[in-house]
Amino acid sequence: MSDEYVLIAMGKGSSYYESLKDKYQSEKILFIPFIRPPYHLLVTKAASIGVLSYFPDSTSISSVINPLYCAPNKIFEYARYGTPMISNDIPGLYYIFMQYECGEVVRHPMTTTGIKATIEKIYTDYDKYASGALRYYRSVDIEEIIKSVLSDK
Numbered sequence: 001m002s003d004e005y006v007l008i009a010m011g012k013g014s015s016y017y018e019s020l021k022d023k024y025q026s027e028k029i030l031f032i033p034f035i036r037p038p039y040h041l042l043v044t045k046a047a048s049i050g051v052l053s054y055f056p057d058s059t060s061i062s063s064v065i066n067p068l069y070c071a072p073n074k075i076f077e078y079a080r081y082g083t084p085m086i087s088n089d090i091p092g093l094y095y096i097f098m099q100y101e102c103g104e105v106v107r108h109p110m111t112t113t114g115i116k117a118t119i120e121k122i123y124t125d126y127d128k129y130a131s132g133a134l135r136y137y138r139s140v141d142i143e144e145i146i147k148s149v150l151s152d153k
Contacts, residue, residue: 005119007051008032010043041077049122050078050103052087053110075102079137084122084129086115100139101132 005028011017012034021031035043044050054071058064071092078085085103087093088110097103104121106114122129 003028006030008043008047010034010040044074044077044083045081047078047081047083049119050074050083050085052078052085052093054088054090054093072096076137076140079133082130082134082137084126084133086118086122096136100136102129102136103133104129 007029009017009020009029009031010033011031017031025031032043034040052071052074071087071090075085075093075096079100079102085093085097087097087103087105089105089108093103094105097105104118106118
């Protein structure tokens, strides 16, 4: 990508994360430690494109639940700030992106060429994707949901 891009990866110190960090860390790719909620929203708010990648792994229940639970939450967080998104091609992300025009998926298998083309596609119509992200965020009445949960004591 051109010099105006910087990729920031946030994560825990797993062996996979550490191997990526060792291989790719540079002035253009920054690895930062996991930031606990709600402070991670400071990173989310500063993004020009949110990057989501979830790879379910049937070897453990947490590897299956993480994409199902975390992906919708992270989409909602980026949408709050009108941030377009890209992700790998899993149905839960794909359908929200298509319905609200708030992001694009990188078709399997993910390649650097595919990621670059997807980022460039978003930047060719950035306002459409940003508006779609805000439309998705506004489609949920969070106050009504909280009232409903609290009334079901």
